[in-house]
Amino acid sequence: MKLPSKSIPLKCSKRIALFFLIVVLLAACDEKNTYVEPPPPKVTVAEALQQDVIDYLEFTGNTRAYEEVEIRARVSGFLQSMHFTPGTRVDMGDPLFVIDPREYQAEFNAAQAALNAAKAMQHRARIEYDRAKRVFDKGAGRETDVVKWRGELDVAQASIERAKAKVERASLDLSYTRVAAPISGRVSRNFVDVGNLVGEGEPTLLTTVTRYDPMYVYFNLNENDLLRVMKMYRKRVKEKGYDPDKVSDSEAEIPLYLGLANEEGYPHEGIADFAESGVDPATGTMELRGVFPNPDTPTVLLPGLFARLRMPIEKRENALLVSERAIGADQGGRYLLTVNSENVVEKRPIRIGQLVDGLRVIETGLKAGELVVVNGVQRARPGAKVDPERTEMKSLMVSVLQDASGQGGQSSPPAGGSAKPETADTASPQGFDGAAGQTEVGAAATGEAKSD
Structure with missing residues (x-):
C-alpha cells in the first residue's frame, strides 16, 4: 500500500518540469531577431588642392652635334705624319696630318717658273711694241710691225694670267698636303695609318672633328601638339614684334628642357631654334630642333643620346590636384570617389x-571644394555612407616627395624615368591612359589595401 503513495510525487515533479519547459519555449518564441546595421567605414578625405600649374608638352628625341666635319684627303699621296692625339680637343687651324708634299712642291716651283717666263715674254713684247710704234710715228716704219708686236704683247699678257692660275692651283694642291682642323672640337681616331696612300681616286676619310658646345636635339611633334606650339609661337612673335620671315625662330625664345635616361627630371635648359617648313604627310609630324648649352668638361651631352624633352605651353590658374592614391580605374576609365x-x-x-610635385592634375570631372577619398578607397562604395576624417591635400604631397626621395637611393629608377616625383612628369600624358598607367594605379591600390 505504500508504493502508490510514493509514485504520486514523482509524476507531479515531471509535470512541473514539463510546464516550466513549455513556459521557457513560449518566452523564447516571443523574442524578435532584429538586424543591427554595422557602423560606416572610416575613410580619409581631403579637398582638391588649387594652385597655378604650367601645361607641358613632352617628347622624345636624339642629340646631334652642333658641328661635325669629316676630314678627307683632297690630294693623293702617301700619308707622311700625324700631329694629334685621338680623342682630344683641337682648335681651328691646328695641324692634323701631312701628306708627302714633295711632288706638289715641284709642281708649284714649275708653275712659278712658267709665270716668270711669261712675264719675261711680256717685257720683251712691250719693248718691241714701243720701238715699232716710235718708228712708225716718225714715218720710217711699217704698220704691220706695230700690229705684230701689239698682238705679241696681248699674247704675253694672257700667258701671264694662265701662268698665275697654274701657280694658284699648284699652291692650293701644296697647301692641301698639310691637313688642319677646320673647326674647334674633339678629334676622332685616325682612320688611316701613316705610310698609306690616300686620296687616290676618291677623297679618303682621315678623321672627324666634332663640336659639342652647344648641342642640338631633334624631335618630332604630332599635329595636335604642333597646333598648340604654333599658337604659343604666334603669341610670342606678337609680343616681341619681329618679322619671323627675316629672323630665326630662336628669337621667340621658346624654352625647352631636356633630361637624359639616367637623370632626374629635366636639368638642361635650352630653346627651340628651328622647325621644318611643313608636316610630313607620311608620318603626320613635323621635325623641330632645340639647342642646349654644353660647356662642361668632360661634356655631359654627346651626339646620338636619347633625350626626354619638355616644353612649357601655357600657365593655367587654379588647377585642381589630388593624390594619385585617390585615383581608381575600371573598364569605364579613371574615376574618383x-x-x-x-x-x-x-x-x-x-x-x-x-x-x-606628387599630385595629379584633374582636367575634368571634379569641382573645387569637393571632398575626395584619399585613404580607404577599398572600403568606400558608391551610394554607401562612410565616416569621413578630413586631412589636407598638401600633407599628402609632402609625404609623396619624402617617400620618393627616400626610394631614390635604394633602387634604380625604371627605364625612361626616375624614382622622384619630378621624373613622373617625364611620362607621356597618353601613357597614363594605357597599360602602364593602369599598373601604376593598381600598385597604389595594393599598397593602400595593405595599409588598411
Whole structure:
C-alpha cells in the first residue's frame, strides 16, 4: 500500500518540469531577431588642392652635334705624319696630318717658273711694241710691225694670267698636303695609318672633328601638339614684334628642357631654334630642333643620346590636384570617389593631366571644394555612407616627395624615368591612359589595401 503513495510525487515533479519547459519555449518564441546595421567605414578625405600649374608638352628625341666635319684627303699621296692625339680637343687651324708634299712642291716651283717666263715674254713684247710704234710715228716704219708686236704683247699678257692660275692651283694642291682642323672640337681616331696612300681616286676619310658646345636635339611633334606650339609661337612673335620671315625662330625664345635616361627630371635648359617648313604627310609630324648649352668638361651631352624633352605651353590658374592614391580605374576609365554633405560616397569619372610635385592634375570631372577619398578607397562604395576624417591635400604631397626621395637611393629608377616625383612628369600624358598607367594605379591600390 505504500508504493502508490510514493509514485504520486514523482509524476507531479515531471509535470512541473514539463510546464516550466513549455513556459521557457513560449518566452523564447516571443523574442524578435532584429538586424543591427554595422557602423560606416572610416575613410580619409581631403579637398582638391588649387594652385597655378604650367601645361607641358613632352617628347622624345636624339642629340646631334652642333658641328661635325669629316676630314678627307683632297690630294693623293702617301700619308707622311700625324700631329694629334685621338680623342682630344683641337682648335681651328691646328695641324692634323701631312701628306708627302714633295711632288706638289715641284709642281708649284714649275708653275712659278712658267709665270716668270711669261712675264719675261711680256717685257720683251712691250719693248718691241714701243720701238715699232716710235718708228712708225716718225714715218720710217711699217704698220704691220706695230700690229705684230701689239698682238705679241696681248699674247704675253694672257700667258701671264694662265701662268698665275697654274701657280694658284699648284699652291692650293701644296697647301692641301698639310691637313688642319677646320673647326674647334674633339678629334676622332685616325682612320688611316701613316705610310698609306690616300686620296687616290676618291677623297679618303682621315678623321672627324666634332663640336659639342652647344648641342642640338631633334624631335618630332604630332599635329595636335604642333597646333598648340604654333599658337604659343604666334603669341610670342606678337609680343616681341619681329618679322619671323627675316629672323630665326630662336628669337621667340621658346624654352625647352631636356633630361637624359639616367637623370632626374629635366636639368638642361635650352630653346627651340628651328622647325621644318611643313608636316610630313607620311608620318603626320613635323621635325623641330632645340639647342642646349654644353660647356662642361668632360661634356655631359654627346651626339646620338636619347633625350626626354619638355616644353612649357601655357600657365593655367587654379588647377585642381589630388593624390594619385585617390585615383581608381575600371573598364569605364579613371574615376574618383567623393563624399557629399550627407557622407554618401559618389563616383566621379575624370580625365587626368600631368603630375606636379606628387599630385595629379584633374582636367575634368571634379569641382573645387569637393571632398575626395584619399585613404580607404577599398572600403568606400558608391551610394554607401562612410565616416569621413578630413586631412589636407598638401600633407599628402609632402609625404609623396619624402617617400620618393627616400626610394631614390635604394633602387634604380625604371627605364625612361626616375624614382622622384619630378621624373613622373617625364611620362607621356597618353601613357597614363594605357597599360602602364593602369599598373601604376593598381600598385597604389595594393599598397593602400595593405595599409588598411
